[in-house]
Amino acid sequence: MTETVFVAGAGLSGAVIARELAEAGHRVEVYEARDHVAGNCYTARDEETGVMLHHYGPHIFHTGDTQVWDYVNRFTRFHSYRHRVWTTVGGKVYPMPVTLATINQFFGQALTPAQARAFVADRAVSIPEPANFEEQALAMIGRELYEAFFRGYTEKQWGRSPRDLPASILKRLPLRFSYEDSYFNHPFQGMPEDGYTPMVAAMLDHPGITVHLSTPLDPAQVPSGAQLFWSGPLDAYFGMKLGRLGYRTLDFEHLRGQGDFQGCPVMNYGDVDTPWTRITEHKHFAPWESHEATLVSREYSRLAADGDTPYYPIRLVDEKALLSDYVRAAEALSGVTFVGRLGTYRYLDMDVCIREALDAAAAFLEAREKGGSMPAFLSSVL
Structure with a gap:
C-alpha cells in the first residue's frame, strides 16, 4: 500500500x-x-579559488x-583517496595517528616494531580499567606521548579536562607499530569527484x-x-x-592565497596555547584537480549555543x-x-x-x- x-x-x-x-x-x-x-x-566550489570547500569541516568517506x-557509488564517482593527518607540537611536525614514525621521531630513536612496542609498554601506566580519556591514554601510550599529542588538543576540542571525558573517545584512534600512516583502516576509502x-x-x-x-x-x-x-x-x-542537549560546535576562519599553504589536507595543532585545533587545506582533498590558488580553514571548537550548528554530541x-x-x-x-x-x-x-x-x-x-x-x-x- x-x-x-x-x-x-x-x-x-x-x-x-x-x-x-x-x-x-x-x-x-x-x-x-x-x-x-x-x-x-x-560541499561547494569556492568562487574565488575554484577549490571545493567542505563548508562544515573535512569529510572523508571510509567504510x-x-x-x-x-x-x-550508485550516485557519484569516487576517486581513491587515503587520508593522512599531521600534527604540529612544540614547533615540530609528526604523523598522526601515533605510528612507528611518530614514536621514533618524537623520542629520537630508530626502533623496530617489536622494540617500539616494548618501548611504549615500558612507559605505559598500569591502569587495569581506565575510567576516563586521560587514564586510557596513559595506559595505552604513556605520559610523554599523551602530553604531547592528546592532552592539549583534547582540551581545545572538548573544552573539558581529559579526566572528564570517557575513555571510549580515545579508543577510536589506532596505535600502530608500523610505518603505515593512513588515518583510517577501512578497505574502502575515497572522495566523491x-x-x-x-x-x-x-x-x-x-x-x-x-x-x-x-x-x-x-x-x-x-x-x-x-x-x-x-x-x-x-x-x-x-x-x-x-532541556538542551549539549553539543560542541565549530567556527571556521577561511584564508585564501596562492600556492601550497601546508602541503597536506589536515594539520592538527596539539599545543594548548595555539587557539585553533586544526587547519584544513581543501584542495588536497582532490589531488586529481590542479589549483594555483588555495583555500585553508582554521578550525575552532566551542560549546554550541542557540542558533549554532551542532557537530559533536558531548x-x-x-x-x-x-x-x-x-x-x-x-x-x-x-x-x-x-x-x-x-x-x-x-x-x-x-x-x-x-x-x-x-x-x-x-x-x-x-x-x-x-x-x-x-x-x-x-x-x-x-
Missing part, C-alpha cells in the same frame, strides 16, 4: 531513507531547514561495509521525492497516522521542553541523564523514528549513518508489509 512518508532533514540519513522508500513506491516529503541538501557534509560502498552535495542531490532526485528547502518541519504538520523519520536534533523535536554525565529522559519521551510516541547523528545523539561516521538509514528503510517496509509500526529507535542510543 502506497503512503506518504515525512522526513525531517536532507542530510545523508534523510536522503537514503527517502530514496529507498521512493523506490519502493511511496511518496516522500523531505523538509530541510537549511537552504541546501547534504547536511554537514555539504568496511561493501553494501554501503556500492550504494554511494564533484563533492558530497551532488551525491546527496542525486539520491533525492526521484519523482516520488519532494524536497522543501529552507523549510523546518513542525512535527504538528505531520498528519495523524503518517510515519515521520526525524534526523534533526532529538531535543528539538520536543521543543527543548526537557554525552557526558549531565547529557546522558537528559538523553535518558528524551529517550523515554520518544519511546512513548507512535509514528516517529529518530535517525542519524542528531536524531540519536551519537557520534556517527558517514558510512554508519548510511547503514542505519538503509536498515531503517528496510524495517519500515517490513513493518508495513506485516501491518506493524516502527519503533522510536532502531538501535540503542544510551
